[in-house]
Amino acid sequence: MTTLIDYRLDGEVALIGLARPPVNALGQPLREALAEAFELAIADSQVHAVVIYGQGRAFSAGADISEFGSPAAFAAPDLASLLSRLAASPKPLIAAIAGTALGGGLETALACGYRISSAQATLGLPETRIGLLPGAGGTQRLPRLIGAVAALEIILSGEPVSAAEALALGLIDRLVPDGEDLLAAATELARNLVAESAPAQRAWRYSDPARGLPTAFFDDYVAARARRWKGQLAPVLALEAVKAACAGSLEEGLASEQLLFKQVESSAQSAALRHQFFAQREALKVCGVDKNTARRPVNRVAVIGAGTMGGGIAMNFANAGIPVTLLELKGEALDRGLAHIRKQYDSSVKRGKLTPLQLEVRMSLITGTLEYADIAQVDLVIEAVFESLSIKQNVFRTLDEVCKTGAILATNTSTLDVDLIAAVTRRPHDVIGLHFFSPANVMKLLEVVRGRETSPQVLATTLDLARQIGKTAVVSGVCFGFIGNRMLEPYAREAHRLVLEGATPAQVDGVLTELGLAMGVLSMYDLAGIDVGYLVRESRREAIAHDASYFKLADELYAQGRHGQKTGRGFYRYEGRDRVEDYEVVACAEVLASELGITRRVISNEEIHDRCLFMLINEGVQLLDEGIAERSGDIDLVWINGYGFPAWRGGPMHYAEQLGLGRVLAGIERYREQLGEYGRMWFRPVPLLQRLVAAGQTRIQRL
Structure with a gap:
């Protein structure tokens, strides 16, 4: 038998x-080994029941x-x-579920006749999150086990359910309390089934998953989610698979599921979502930091x-059970501020989402103070004051005097030079940028x-802490705007x-939302505040003074008091x-335009797409070449999790x-010629992009 x-x-x-650490992923070698072991058990006349379990933590x-x-x-x-x-x-086949399924x-557990679980296990079908659908019977067996409505929620949300929830749904047959041996309990269940001459597979609880559903159930289900699913293939096809489960036999449904799975598995959308999945894991690999790097x-x-x-920001830590002082x-x-948190x-x-008791527990973890002396012993302090270099430097001078040796001093700046902030302290090795995105208690980036x-120690500590508070962390070097906001400027x-x-x-905005972005860039400025954008530009007028044309309109809106949604007027007018x-x-x-000598004309949607997106991409390639971003996947994570780029x-x-x-590259060069002086000023393809194309490369990477 294989290892x-x-x-x-x-x-x-x-x-x-199953013994393929760390998570018993069902790649071809493990599938082959499981098939061999199963046939061995079925062929053995001394074996009357079979238990499948996972070694390790899943x-x-x-x-x-990766397959x-x-x-x-x-x-x-x-x-x-x-x-x-x-x-x-x-023969009765029992799945003994610990950790995660x-x-x-x-789907392996669903194929078994019986399921028993540890109390701390979680179960789910997250395939739609990577552009797939359950393709090994999940869309067919789950509706027959717990009903179409509950099955759709699990399949289309991608969210795992707890073992207790799974028991209530009928997804598992028995829950093993903490402290009891799961494998022993599963073996006992197997013997009892044999003693009772129980069937290897019981009749489905919902043999007709469509029974009781309203006539227009699936049409109404799609209509209610059309906006959320716009442009997405996986949820639509997953729903079609469940619909097939409600329309015919299990065998017919499994055949339909396979066809739908192969369609979505070969799609560009699934490739994109799998890219994001691996990018999240790669982002944790940071130069100079590893598992042996000391943490504070x-x-x-x-x-x-x-x-x-x-x-x-404070809510993030309270949510994770970490006491936080708000100064x-x-x-x-x-x-x-405290009232707003409550x-x-x-x-x-x-x-x-919370119980009243949980609310009070979290509020008890947040204390307020007006005195710097009250934060002298904290392990991490995060500055989140007005976006002004001089104001932030003054805060850090005070922190340098007040905070204990070894405390991590972090700035939440979104654009400013972290090195200039660190330079006013006697401990620049303890200073780091932690740029949260608004609303900070919601946004993942x-x-x-x-x-x-x-120091590597400070970096490693903050990366671990990011995971603890549920954030997707991406490391950036120091430059104006870091990864996200620097790319936002040309876009x-x-x-x-x-x-x-x-x-x-x-x-x-319509061109951008049609592409799948959560919000067009001008709507986003209205939401963030046109006054905020104006103040950022004011802080760096010298850097952009060589062409003042493109932000003239935003400056004029600011002067008119059109600050966006907060004032009811910005690039748009707001009625509620x-x-x-x-x-x-x-x-x-x-x-x-007349004052600036700009000739107005009809603009095509294609031009809007190319000019906005190609300049965004061009800047991203430059960030990679400069080493501000470690990998192109890091850039993608920033824009998906922080700026609403479609995953x-x-x-x-x-x-x-x-x-x-x-x-x-050809589009950038074309607009460089077509747009005259403006094109020659701004449409400059970065050298790395030119080298990649010249070398016939199809992936964005350093050369």
Whole structure:
């Protein structure tokens, strides 16, 4: 027997242990070994029941994702065929679930006649999150086990359920309390089934999953989610697979599922989402940091500034059970900040996301102070004050005096030079940038900005802490705007300029949302505040003074008091929650264009797409070449998690690879010629992009 399987007999029960650490991924070698072990047990006349379990910390976390997109995904025995064979077992087959049973792992358990679980296990079908659908019977067996409605929720949300929830749904048959031996309990269950002459497979609880569903159930289900699913293939096809489960026999449904799975598995969307999956793992590999790098304990945190950002940052730590002190200079500002935090938690209670007790526990972890002396002993302090270099430097001078030796001093700056902030302290090695995105208690992205003298210890500690508070951390070097906001500038520049040249804000934003972005760039500026963008530009007028044209419109809106949603007017007019086109903005653009000598014309959607996206991509390639970003996948993670770039497009760098690097380069060069002086100034393809195309490369990487 292969080392991938631990096969042994316990009397009349065969125990088949999946032994492919760390998560027992069901790649072809393990599938083959499982098939061999199963046939051995079935052929053994002394064996009357079989238990499948996972060694280590998981039953099975699912398929080997690296196989998708290659022949190995369907190499014999493919998972669907293997599980059909398990489901036809003539002997009772029990899945003993500990740790996680996800994706193909849960589908393996579903193929078994009986399921028993440890109390701490989690079960789920997350395939739609990587652009797939359950393709080994999950869309067919789960509806027959727990009903179509509950099955759809598990399949389409991709969210795991706890063992207790699984028991209530009927997904598992028995829960083994903490402290009891799961494998022993599963073996006892197997013997009892044999003694009772129980069937190898019981009749489905929902043999007709469609029974009781309204006539238009599936049509209404799609209509209610059309906006959320716009452009996405996986959820639509997953729903079609469940629909097939409700329309015919299990055999017919399994055949339909296979066809749908192969369609989605070969799609560009699935490739993009798998790229994101691996990019998240690669992002944790940081030069100069490894598992042996010493970490510092972080048992107490302080946040300087109790505004919306500071309060949101504080909530992250309270949510993770870490005490946090919120410091403000004025009592009214502190009271307002604490009240806002409580209001956010109250909202979570009303939505059923928190219990009143959990609210009080989290609020008890957040204390306010007006005195720097009260944060002298914290392990980490995060400054979240006004985006001004001089103000932040003053804060860090004070922190340098007050905070204990070894405390990590972090700045939440979104654009400023972390090295200049660190330079005012006597411990620049303890200084790091932690750029949270607003709202900080919701957004997943955390840009971790490594200063010139930031120590590996500080970097390693903050990366671990990011995982602890549920953030997707991406390391950036020091430059204006780091990865995200530096790329935002040329992307936004073209959006602003295109309105001057003849496009409307709605047309520009419409092209971007049609691509799948959560929000168009001009709508985003209205949401963030046009005054915020103005103040950022004010801080660096010298750097952009050689061409003042593209931001003239935004400056004029600022001067008119049109600061975006907060004032009810910006690039759009706001009537409650509704965004309305405002032709006063178009008229303003016409006047400014005339003053600047810009000839207005009809702008095509293709031009909007190419100018905004190609300039975004061009800047990303430059960041990679400069070493500000470690990998192109890091850039994609920033834009997916921080700026609403569609995950199913894979991020701007992956999207460029799908378009073809030659097309991107040719487009930049074309607009360089077509747009005259403006084109020659801004449409400059970065040397790395030119080298990649010249070398025939299809992937964005350093050369």
